Amino acid sequence: MRRYFGRKLLIYLVTFFLAVTIDWMIPRFMPGNPVQNMLARASVRPEAAEAMYGYYTKAFGLDVPVWKQYLNFWVALFHGDLGTSVYLFPQPVSKVLRESIPYDIFLLLPAILLSWWAGNKFGAFAARTKRLDNTLLPIGYILTATPYMWLGILLAWAFGVVFDIFPIAGAYSFSMQPHWSWAFVWDVLKHWFLPFASLFLVGFGGWAIGMRNMIIYELEADYSHYMEALGAPRKLVRKYAFRNAILPQVTGLALQLGVIVAGALVTEVVFSYPGIGYLLLAAIQNQDYFLIQGCFLFIITGVLLANFLIDIVYVIVDPRIRRGMVGE
């Protein structure tokens, strides 16, 4: 057991190092110069532009050789310093992330978990139930195949503008300051619902279809036929099929949870919901090295952590892995 996790941990550490290095390199390979872009809109006299360019290049630590920038990056990282954002100068990247990431988690965690749970339940239930298979699953296919942008705008237009039930922008009303009251909590939930619902619907369709197909596959497997031949009740056969079918879904869940901080870009644009997705897009467009690095650092850490958790979960849910470790 210790050897299993020791080896896994080593692999994760090496992966982390390589991924963070690539994360550092890629923005720097993009054509363009972030400081120049930042100052371009200042539209000042050439003399001033030159002085400003030199000054701010130095302020961002971009005046030293590239290898030294790389070393400085790791040193700063171990001090918990992610640098200063260029796009949101002079805000520190860590502050920008701290203010945005809670929104992503608040939106995506319930959406991913609930759609996974409900989708799997429904998919398993619908498989081989002729009427559901013929009616509701096509809807699932349509939902997952819908261009997300379009679904979001449609929801916002219908429920926000036409029926005027839900607000269409922001995480809470523009007429409120955050405070603890029922009115405010209710307001936050109302703003949260449409973005959540759109993410849930699309996720739900995908999980349901996946689960249905997996169950059908498992029901065709030899062990299912053998159990049926032995006269096992239908319910028991399906229970075993479900247990086997859930394994790949668990992996899928881990991958979704890993990219949680950047997973809602389009939602954030369509519903004008604050979060890291939209910032990441702006950071890339503005070649904000530091903000790109910071966002991806979270994504890398998230993916690795989620994978590690799944490794542990697998030990619990999949007896074959347990056996394998004991048998070593």
Added chain:
Amino acid sequence: MWSRSKRFVSVLVIALLAFGALAVGQVYDRNETLYVSGAAWGPPNDWNPFITWSKANTTGTIGYLYETLFMYDPLNDEFIPFLAESGEWVSDTAYEITIRDGVMWTDGTPLTAEDVAFTMNLGKDYAALWFAPMWNYVINVVAVGDVVRFDFTEEPLYQEFDNNLYNIPIVPKHIWDSKSEADITGGANENPIGSGAYMYETHSSDRNVWLRNDNWWGNDVFGVPAPKRIVDARFSSNSVALGSVIKGDVDLSNNFLPGIATLAEKGYVKTYFEGAPFMQAANTAVLFLNTTKKPMDDAAFRRALAYAINVDDIVRVAYANLVSAASPTGLLPSLAKYDDQAVIDELGWTYDPTEAARILADAGYVDVDGDGYVEAPDGSAIALEVTCPFGWTDWMESIAVISDSAKAVGINIEDVTPDYGSWNTALTNQTFDMTLNNWANMSNTPWTLYNLLFNHPIKEIMGSGNFGAYDNQELFDLVDALAAVPTTDLAGMQAVCSDIQRIMLSEVPMIPLWYNGLWAQYSDSVWTNWPVDGSNDPARLPTTWSGYWQLGGLLTLIELELANP
């Protein structure tokens, strides 16, 4: 187990109820609050008035919070004394400003001539401040009593100086003189202390909230701004902005919303003009041509292109009539008195594909290999790109029209939309062929536009204008001469402008195409008396864009009235 969770729930309920009781005064009264949008591009990042390029995100930092010595009203071409009570040239090289009496910083300290002199001297001490070049021709700035005296070298740049008078924000000496260089040039300046009509109240990543300063000195001079609070919302897409205006959640939207002409005609929203172009003109969209590349280095080619572009199609197709075609000189309607009509009649151009084809043929651009596109006189193929940043939908459609109309006369130009970052780098490093740009605001002087178009000297990186690196010393000398004409000398300015326009229209270093609108659509449901064309009130700018408060935008707020008091 059960009892424990029950206890937890009851504690939670009690706690929430207790919080609920604290919730007084956290919700803004609709009748006291003005909701605006369309100014901020990103989350609020700083309240430092000297970091000019981010001020769009906290529009109001200059205007609400920090104030300038003068306001300039471009529609009536008039300087309005603001923090200054008056200002005058006491000689050709000395200017004196009397500071208004009774102006207070919001911490209760009086604003004095000392603060003004201190602010101006920051430009001398720190080269990274945008107004540092003023010190090339300013010798010293001192406060004597309530007067600030500027002493100049023999050759003051009057035009730029006048521009600075309504653009340099005055900061409190007693707070800023203990700040380090890094804090002055790049500090976030949280919880700022200003002197203006509104104070910083709060912000989050999608909004800025400003609270009226009831002790503002201007209450007695100009009147009290109507809204107690201004909430400046940032929306991440146009569809949200449009929805919010239609719902009446936003009173004034300064976003560019493509379908607004239809909505205005149906009465959903109000605009400045009742018919096309609906919006006032804010700046000129100019097609910069990279004159360091062939064939853009050939004036005949550039001239042919100017005749080839169907600007009416851009106005109609890309903008649905929200803009109007620009004068070939590029000067805004508010600066039309500097247009020399005789020069325009002689050398100007309008859309005329036949004439474009004729000029091309005369200059030796003919289709040799029969592919439908002309080749250069030396026989080499011509394949060019016209660019704008991806996602700027109105410009993307505009460059598609440019590409189509160029192809119609046989010039092979494709429209390409790179990401903003790489577009920007190509722009300043002369690695583009032709591209759109509009970085000159409304101004008191044509020099502002010429400083963008003919920025000089030519360097490797052209960061603030003349992106096509058009090199013409005679023209540069004229722009410098214009900068040194006193702003009171109208005839002198017109004479230099005429010379500049003669060169500009015969050489066609770049092609002014249309006036970008001062996008503004307003709802009458809560606030009324918005600026509209032909009303009895003096014309004002209905905008929240950064840089426009001191162009009279603030006075718009003072004139607002409640629809249902």
